């Protein structure tokens with residue numbers, strides 16, 4: 345594959361006519377990994393609340409690249425590629441952990457929480473035999489660093505030095521909406537959070553959404569064959585006084601902020617090959633929630649949660665598209 349080589353001819357009708365080839369072409373997928381996931385974009389890694397204490401570590405991904413996010417002993421957040429500088433083994437094996445330092449299980453190279461190498465086992469060998477060369481310099485080796493920036497408790501990373509500052513990448517409109525909806529709540533203070541972004545304006549501008557039935561199924565007590573046996577699934581309260589009850593916004597390339605009824609979630613995507621994607625969900629509520637409100641949020645996750653009725657419908661349809669477009 346040559347740099348700049350055209351892999352797909354886009355139809356002249358414009359961006360709304362996506363060639364099926366892009367969903368299953370291996371070369372396009374590999375170029376996405378290189379130019380997007382290892383390129384100059386910010387990607388969601390985790391929330392600060394995942395690593396509240398010094399020594400806390402979580403694993404994440406940037407595309408297919410495995411990543412470690414760590415809270416250092418001074419409170420700073422670092423991210424690094426989860427690949428030992430020795431022979432490339434995964435260093436962090438658990439999805440979350442609390443450690444003093446990171447040690448590779450293969451040959452026990454040990455790293456500080458900023459990814460720098462602190463020591464290696466048997467550097468001088470055993471009984472004068474083996475070991476590393478005399479001029480081996482521990483400080484010349486480390487886990488590959490990932491640039492990190494946080495915004496409103498969200499941790500983003502990029503592998504490129506050319507990625508613009510996160511605020512610029514998100515843009516003033518998305519940044520303002522995320523900030524506005526926090527209402528002073530900060531994740532790292534162990535508060536829960538809410539993110540929403542006005543979709544109402546989008547709806548009003550787009551007649552298609554006013555008239556079309558986007559999903560085939562309707563749920564509720566009054567929808568005939570689709571009536572719910574447990575209508576409490578739709579129990580909700582008006583949480584904000586701006587009247588917005590549904591808002592799902594995507595930040596390219598791997599994260600979606602969901603606010604539907606009172607179901608607050610972050611979804612992020614991990615590509616696992618040309619025909620496989622893992623979708624992670626983080627569900628949130630406020631610390632101030634009453635027990636009834638917490639129960640309602642949990643109940644609603646059966647609608648738009650990882651195994652919720654609506655989410656399952658979406659997942660099923662997406663799989664139909666993936667299977668139908670193979671070879672397109």
Ligand code: FES
Nearest residue numbers: 428430431448451
């Ligand atoms: S691969 Fe990690 S110490 Fe050898």
